[in-house]
Structures are given as structure tokens and as C-alpha cells.
Amino acid sequence: MLTAEQIREKIFRLADDFNRLYAEKKYARAKYAYDSASTMAVFMELPREDMYELFMNHAPDDSDTPEWGLFDKDKVDACYLWCIRHNQTREIQPYHGPKAPGHKELVV
Numbered sequence: 556m557l558t559a560e561q562i563r564e565k566i567f568r569l570a571d572d573f574n575r576l577y578a579e580k581k582y583a584r585a586k587y588a589y590d591s592a593s594t595m596a597v598f599m600e601l602p603r604e605d606m607y608e609l610f611m612n613h614a615p616d617d618s619d620t621p622e623w624g625l626f627d628k629d630k631v632d633a634c635y636l637w638c639i640r641h642n643q644t645r646e647i648q649p650y651h652g653p654k655a656p657g658h659k660e661l662v663v
Contacts, residue, residue: 562599566592570609570625577630583643586634589626 557565569592576585596609610624623629638644 582634582637
């Protein structure tokens, strides 16, 4: 069984994997690395400093500019958008766009 420190190291390796996969334009696999790392980090209750290093510090030193972590939020967002547009998400229903046959408008 892995120790907490070994799991922590594995989470940090996933950040390296994410950046490598993003550079190779393997966006679905990069998204999966991010999803896995974020889920494990929350489950393992990593210290706040590790979370900041991995993901981002929203307000470092009381400034308005966030500092990106090892998982650059802009790259993560790009992966998510690519996966949605190419139906490479884990959801059961594929995305057909707002004017697909059978699309129902939200009625309030």
C-alpha cells in the first residue's frame, strides 16, 4: 500500500504528466491527469501550501492577480473546452450544440 507521502509525490507527477500531454496536444488525457490529481488532492486533504503549488493561490499577498500553480488554469480550461467540443468527456450524453435536433429551450 502507498504511504501518504508516496501518494503526494504521485499527485505532483501528474502535474508533470499534464504539462507533457498538453504540449503533445493530447488534451483528453491531460484533462484526465488534472481530474485525477484534483480528486486525489482533495481526498488526501493535502496541506494548503501543496494545493497552492499544484493549482493556484487565488489571492497571494492580498493582491488581485492569482498565481497559477503547476496546473496552469488557462491550460486546464483549454483542455476542458477541447474535450467538450470533441465529445471526449466522461458524461453519457454527447454535446451536440444548442441547435441540435431534440434540443429543448429552457422555459422559466
